[in-house]
Amino acid sequence: MAALCCDLLAPGSCVCLGIPGGSVGIPTRPGQVPRKMNPLLGLGLLLAGLLTVEGLLKPNFSPEKHEAVSQGQVGKGKGTAQELAKRNTDFGLKLFKKLSFSSPDNNILFSPWSISMAFSMLSLGAQDSTLAEIKDGFNFRNIPDKDLHEGFHYLIHRLNQRNQDQRLGLGNALFIDQKVKPQQKFLTEVKNMYKADTIPTNFQNSENAQKQINNYVRQKTQGKINNLVKNIDPGTVMLLINYIFFRARWQHEFDPKETKEEDFILDKNKSVKVPMMFRVGVYNVGRDDQLSCTVLEIPYQNNFTAIFVLPDEGRMKQVEEALGLETFARWKKLLVRRVADVFVPRLTVTGNYDLKKTLSHLGISKIFEEHGDLTRISPHQNLKVGEAVHKATLKMDEKGTEGAAGSGVQTLPMETPIRVKINRRFLLMIWETKMNNLLFFGKIVNPSGR
Template sequence: MKLLIFLCLSQALLWVLVCGDHGGPHDDDHDHHDHHDHHDNEAEALHQISAASLKFSYKLYYHLAAAHPDDNFFFSPLSISIAFSLLSLGAKSKTLSQIQEGFCFNTSLTSEETIHKGFQKLLKIISQPKSGLQLDSNNALFIDNKLKVLDKFLEDAKKFYRSEAISTDFHKVKEALEQINSYVEKNTNGKIKDLLDNLDPMTVLVIVNTIFFKGSWEHAFNVNHTREDDFHVDDNTVVKVPMMNRRGEYLTGYISEIGCRVVDVPYKGNTSAIFIIPEKGKLREAEKALQNVSQETWEKAMKPSKILLSIPKFSMSEELDLVKELQALGITDVFSDHADLSGITGDSTLSVTKAVHKAVLKVDEEGTEAAAATGLGFMKLSGPLLRHVKIDRPFLFTIYNKDIATDLFTGRIINPTK
C-alpha cells in the first residue's frame, strides 16, 4: 500500500487600501555585486520560470472558468507552481514529466536544474522587503518522525525553496493537524486558520506553501467617497455593493479583439492590480478571446488617461481540490499508485492523496480612516467630466508583480456579494 503525501497550498491576499507609507526604506536588489555570468544565468532561469508560471496561470484559469461557469474563483498560480516544483525534486520518470508538462515547463529548452534555480531566484526577490508592500512565501515539509527521507531531497528543498523540515508524529492526528494549521495561520498573518480539517492515517509527509500579500495603493482611495451602487451580475440580477471611487491617471485601454476595458491600478512596490471588464453579457466570449491576444496588442491598447475609477469592495474565501483540477490538466500519475516519488525516500511507496489550495481575499479600505487625515493621494470627485471606468459587472483580475514578471494571483468575480 502506498504511503501518502498531502500538498497544502494556502494564500492570503489582503488587498488593503491605505494612505501613507507604512513600510521600511526601499531595499535595492542585492544582486548587483554578483558576477555577470552568474547574474545572467539567474536572470535566464527566472525568465523561464516567469514564462512558465504565466502559461500555467492561463491554463488553470480557463479550465476553472469552463468547469465553474457561474462562480467566483481565484487562486495563486505561483503558490501552486512552487509547491509542485518542490515536490518534483523527488519525482522520477513519467511522474516527473507530467508535472513538468502540466506546469508548462519546456524541458527541451529548460533543464531541471534551471527550473529549480529559477524558483530559488524568485523566492530571493520575493523575500526582499519593499516600502508599502508585504509579500511573503514560505515552504515547509512536515515529515513523519519514522519516515527516512533522502538527504539530497532535504538539502535541495532547503537550497532552492528555502523549505524547513519539521518532524511530525502523524499517528497523533489531532496534534499533527494543529501543528500544520498553526504554521499556516502564522505565515498568512492569521488569515487562514484551518487549512486542513482531516488527515488520512497513512499520511507520512505534508508539503505546505503559503503566500501572503498585503499592498498599499500607490494612490489611495478616500473612504468618504465610497457609495452604495448597483452591480449587474446578469440581465436579471442586480446586487448592491459599496463602490470605491477615485479620480486620477491610470493606464487604461479598450481591446476591441476581446471587447474588454482594461485598467491597471498600481500598488507601491512594483505590483499592479489589472482589472479586465468585458462588455455587458459578454464574459464567456471575452474569456475565450483572451487566449489569442498578443502582448503587443495588449501594450498598444494601454495608455495613461485621467479617469474616474469605481471599484467594488468585496471579500471571498476559496478552496480548490487540486487533485481533481490538475488531473483534468493531465497531471495524473502523482495522485495514483503509479506515482514515482523515489527521489524523496529512495523507493516508490509514496503518492499524493490530497492537494488543497485555500485562499482568502479582502478588498476594502481597512486602515484608511487613520491615514485619511494626512490628505495623501486624495482628489476631489467633482471637476471636469472624465471617462468613467466603472466595474459594475462581472470582471477578471490579476495581481501582477513586475519584479518577477508573473501573476501572484488571478481570478474572476461574477458576484462580489457572494
C-alpha cells in the same frame, strides 16, 4: 496530508499522501522471486494563498531583514526566472479556462505562481514519467532540472520583500513523520532552492499534527490564514506547505467617504448591493473593440499592479476564450494614461479547488497514482500524492492607516474624465511588474462572495 501554502490574500493548497494497508508486489524478470515493496505512503500538498489589498500596513509592523540575492544567484537564476514567469502565466490561463468551464457562474480565485512553485518543489522527488508529466503539465518542459530550481530560487529571493508600504512573503515547509526516511539530497535541495523548513511531525496523533501545522501557517501569514488543515487523512506521512502572503497599499488610495452602496449586475434580471469605491485620477485605461472589453490598471506601491478586465454585457465568454499571452501583450499596448472616474467594488472572495481533479484534466495524474515515481524523496517507500487542495482569499478595500504617511496629491490634467465602472462580472489579475509574473488570477461574478 502534505501541504503547499500560497499566500495571495487567501488560504492555501494542499496535497496529501496516505498509507493504505497491505503491500505491493514488484514485477520481476522470469525466474526471479517477487520482492515486496513497502506499503503505499501518503504525501500531502497544501497551498495557501493570502492576498490583502487594504491600504497601509498596521503601524506596529516590524520589517524583517531581507536576505540580499548574491550576484552569483542572480546570474544563475535570472534568465530562467523570466522564462518561468512567462510559462507560469500560460499555465495560469490553462487552469483558469478549466475552472471557468466547469463553473461558469462562480467566483474564481487562485494563485498560479503558488501552485507552480509547490509542484516544482515536489518535482525534486519525482523521476522518469512522473517527472516528465509534471514538467509538461506546468510548462516546465525543455528547462533542465538544475535551471528550473535555480529559477524558482531566484524568484523566491526576488519576491520576498517587506517595507512599511507592502509585504510579500513566500515560503515552504515540510512536515515529516518518523515513518519516512527522506533522502538527504532531497532535504538539502528543498532547503537550498526553496528555503523550506523541515519540521518533525507525529502524524499518528492527527489532532496534534493538525494543530502544529495550523499554528505554523497562522504565524507565517500574520494570523490571516487560520485552520488551513481541517483534517488529516489516515496514513499521511508528509505534508508539504507553500505559502505566499501579499499585503499592499494602493499607489493612490480610495477615500472611504466616497464609497457608496450601488448595484452590481449578476445577470440580466438580478443584481446585488455592494460597497462601490470611487476615485478620480490618472490611470492606464484601454478599450479592446475586438473583444468588446475595457482594461483598467490600478497600481500598488512599488513593483505590483492590478489589472481589471471588464467585458461588455454578455461578452465574458468571448473574452475568456481569447485569453492568452498574445492577448495580454495586445492589451498592454492599448493602455493609455487617462483621467478616469474609477468605480471598483470593495470585495472579499474565496476560491477552493480540488487540484487532483482539475490537474488531471491538464494531463497531470501519475503523481496521484500508485504507479507514480516519487522515489527521489524516499527510495524504499512507495509514495503518492493523495490530495491536493488550493484555497485563496482576496480582500480588497480602500482603507489606509491613520497617522501613516499619505500618498500625496495627484495633479490631474484638464480633460474630461473617462468613466470606468466595474459593476458587472470582471477578470482580475495581480502582477509583479519587474519579472512580469502573474501572482493571482480571478473572475469576480459576485463581489459579495455569496
